[in-house]
Amino acid sequence: MDEKAFNAQINGAKNFHLRRAVERLREGLFDPLGVQWLTSGEDKLNQLFDQGVTALNKGMPYHLCVCGAYGQGKSHSLTYLKQRALENNFVVSYINLDPRQIPFHDFQAVYRALMGAMVFPNEENNLVNVWKEAAAQWPARPENKNKVISDFIPGDMPHRFRAILAAMAHKNMEIPANKRHLKKHARFQPRSFAWTLKNALMGKEIPAHKLAAAFHYREVPFYKAHSLVCREPKEYLAMVKGLARLIKEMGYGGWVLLFDEGESICQTRITSRSKSYDLLHEIFCPERPAQGFYPVFAFTHDFFSLVETEPWDRTRKPRGRQKTDAPTDEIPCFARNYHKAWKKINIHSLQDLSPGEWEILSDKLKILHGRAYGWVPESPELAREMKQVLSQNKGAESRMKLRLLVNQLDLEQQKAPC
Numbered sequence: 001m002d003e004k005a006f007n008a009q010i011n012g013a014k015n016f017h018l019r020r021a022v023e024r025l026r027e028g029l030f031d032p033l034g035v036q037w038l039t040s041g042e043d044k045l046n047q048l049f050d051q052g053v054t055a056l057n058k059g060m061p062y063h064l065c066v067c068g069a070y071g072q073g074k075s076h077s078l079t080y081l082k083q084r085a086l087e088n089n090f091v092v093s094y095i096n097l098d099p100r101q102i103p104f105h106d107f108q109a110v111y112r113a114l115m116g117a118m119v120f121p122n123e124e125n126n127l128v129n130v131w132k133e134a135a136a137q138w139p140a141r142p143e144n145k146n147k148v149i150s151d152f153i154p155g156d157m158p159h160r161f162r163a164i165l166a167a168m169a170h171k172n173m174e175i176p177a178n179k180r181h182l183k184k185h186a187r188f189q190p191r192s193f194a195w196t197l198k199n200a201l202m203g204k205e206i207p208a209h210k211l212a213a214a215f216h217y218r219e220v221p222f223y224k225a226h227s228l229v230c231r232e233p234k235e236y237l238a239m240v241k242g243l244a245r246l247i248k249e250m251g252y253g254g255w256v257l258l259f260d261e262g263e264s265i266c267q268t269r270i271t272s273r274s275k276s277y278d279l280l281h282e283i284f285c286p287e288r289p290a291q292g293f294y295p296v297f298a299f300t301h302d303f304f305s306l307v308e309t310e311p312w313d314r315t316r317k318p319r320g321r322q323k324t325d326a327p328t329d330e331i332p333c334f335a336r337n338y339h340k341a342w343k344k345i346n347i348h349s350l351q352d353l354s355p356g357e358w359e360i361l362s363d364k365l366k367i368l369h370g371r372a373y374g375w376v377p378e379s380p381e382l383a384r385e386m387k388q389v390l391s392q393n394k395g396a397e398s399r400m401k402l403r404l405l406v407n408q409l410d411l412e413q414q415k416a417p418c
Contacts, residue, residue, distance in 0.1 A: 006364060010371055018372035025365075026406045028399045045077060048348055049084050052294055056254055061289040064296045065262075067304070068350030071397025074298035077350065078258045081296060085256040086121050090294065091247050093117040094258040099267045104259075105275035107233035111240060112203035114257060121252070128168060128198050134250040135169035150222060152249070157242035158235045159226040164201050164211070165246075167193075167218035175217075187213035203236070237279055241290035254292030263303040270314075270333055277307075277338045284345045312337040352398070355390075362386050362405060369409040382412050 010018070048064055055062035068074050078094065085092045093114040097104050102113045119125050138144055138152050149169045153162050172190045180188060193214040200206040208228040215223035230236070244255035265276045283295050315330035366377040366386075389404050396404070 007367070010367060013371075015372065018368060022369055022372045022406060025402050026410075028403050042080060044348070045080055046084065048346075049081055049088075053088065053253065056292060056294060059289055059291065061286050062294060063284055063346055065345060065347045066296065066298045066350065067301060067347050068298075069300060069397075071399050072350045072352065073398050074300075074350065075260055076398075078260055078296065078298055081256070082119075082258055085253075085294075086119065088253055089121050090253040090256045091121070092119050092256045092258065094119075094260070096260045097262060097264045099264050099272075103268060103272065103276075104262075104265050104279065105233065105268065105272040107236040107279055108203060108231070111236040114240065115202045128201065130250065131165060131246075132168060135165075152246075154242040154245045154249075156238060156245075158230045158239050160211070160228045160230040161201065161239050161242070163215050163220050163223040163228065164197055166220045166222075167215050168197050168201070170218040170220065173217045173219055188217055189213070190217070193218065233275065233279060234282065237282055241293050244293035245291040248292030252292075254294050256294045256296065259295065259297045262297040262299040266303055266306045273310075274334050278335055281336070281338060281341060284342055307342070308339045310334065310339065312339070358390050358401070359387075362390070365402070365405055366409065369406065369413070373413055375413050377409060377412060379412070382408075385412070 052062040052064060066074050066077050068077075082092050082094050095102060095110070095113040095117050097110075102109050104110060115127065118127055120130060124130060135149055135152065138149070139147070144151075150162070150166050153165050155162075157165075172193065173188075175185055175188055179185060196206055196210050196214050197218075200211055211228050212223065230239075240255075240257070248254045265273065265280075268276070312334050314333045316333055317330055362383075366382075370377045386405055386408055389408055390401060393401055393404060
C-alpha cells in the first residue's frame with residue numbers, strides 16, 4: 001500500500017480501531033486493520049492469489065503453500081489473503097490445525113472447523129441462509145424450467161450431504177392435523193427438522209434414522225438410493241470440494257480454505273501422518289480439478305524437512321489375528337514417496353524484510369501510533385532510536401521487532417508534552 005492510500009485509510013478509521021491495532025501489535029498479535037496497513041510484500045501475495053484465480057477460472061486446480069519460520073509472518077500473510085479473497089467475492093474459511101483439537105488426518109473434524117469458520121463477502125456467515133436463498137431463486141431461471149433442485153447440487157458430493165441440501169430447499173410435507181397422531185406419522189416432528197439438517201450439514205454426528213425422517217417428510221425422492229452414513233476422511237474432503245463447486249455456481253468466486261499451523265501434521269504418529277499425507281496428496285495433486293476449490297496452507301520449513309526424511313519404505317504387520325501356518329505380507333506405511341510426488345507444488349517462501357522495508361514500516365507505525373494516541377512522533381532522535389532497536393535485534397522474529405518498535409514509541413510518547 002502506497003503512502004497516499006495509507007494516509008487516506010488512517011484518516012478514515014475510528015480512533016477505537018487505531019488503538020486496538022496498536023494494542024494488538026504491542027502484545028505480539030495481529031489485527032485485521034494492522035494487516036491491511038502494515039503488510040510488506042503485498043505485491044507478491046496479490047500476484048500469487050491472482051494466479052490462483054486465473055487457474056480456477058480456466059478449470060485448472062490450484063493451491064498455495066506459504067512457508068516460513070516461526071514469527072516470520074505466515075499467519076499475517078494468511079490474514080492478508082483472507083481479506084484479498086473476500087474483496088474478490090470468494091467465500092473464506094480460516095482455521096488453525098491442531099493435533100489434539102483439529103487433527104488433519106481426521107478430516108471430519110477439519111470439515112466441522114471449516115464450516116464453522118465460513119465467512120461470505122457480504123459478512124454473512126450462515127451457509128444455510130445463503131443456500132436457501134440460492135435454491136429458491138434457481139428454479140425461476142428460464143434455463144432451469146424443467147429441472148429439479150437435485151440438478152443444482154453437484155453429483156460428486158457424498159450422498160448424505162446431497163440429500164441434506166435437497167431437504168433444506170424443500171418444505172415440510174402437509175399432514176392433516178387429524179392424521180398426525182397415527183403410528184405411521186410418529187416420525188413427523190417438523191420443529192426439529194431444520195435443526196437436524198443444519199447440524200448434519202455442519203458435520204455433527206446426526207443418526208441416519210433421524211435424517212431419514214427429515215428426508216421423508218421434506219420429500220427428497222433419492223435419499224434411499226445409497227447409505228446415509230459418512231465416516232471416511234476422503235468423503236469429507238469430497239464434500240469440501242463439492243461444496244466449493246456449489247459455492248461457485250451460486251455466484252461467488254469459490255471457496256478459499258486457509259490452513260494455519262500446517263506443520264502440526266508432523267506432530268502425530270506415523271499412521272496419522274500417513275493418512276494426512278494421503279489427504280494432502282489429493283489436494284496438491286488431484287486426479288481432476290475441483291471447481292472453486294482454493295486451498296492455502298502455512299508451513300514451517302521443518303514440515304518439508306520431515307517429509308524429505310520420512311522412512312518411505314517402512315512397512316508394518318497387518319492388524320488382527322493372523323494364521324500361524326501361512327506367511328503374511330507386511331503392509332507399506334505410506335502409499336507413496338510424497339517427497340518425490342510433491343516436487344512441483346506451489347511454495348511461497350517468506351523472506352525477512354530488508355532494512356529499507358523496515359524503515360518504511362517504521363514510518364507507517366509512527367503515523368499509526370501518533371493518530372491513535374494524539375501526538376506527533378517526528379523527532380530525529382526517535383528515528384535513530386528505532387533504527388537502533390532494529391539493528392540490535394536483527395535475528396528476532398518479525399512480530400517481536402514490531403513489539404519492540406511499539407514499546408519504543410510508547411516510551412517516546414511519555415516524554416512528549418501534554
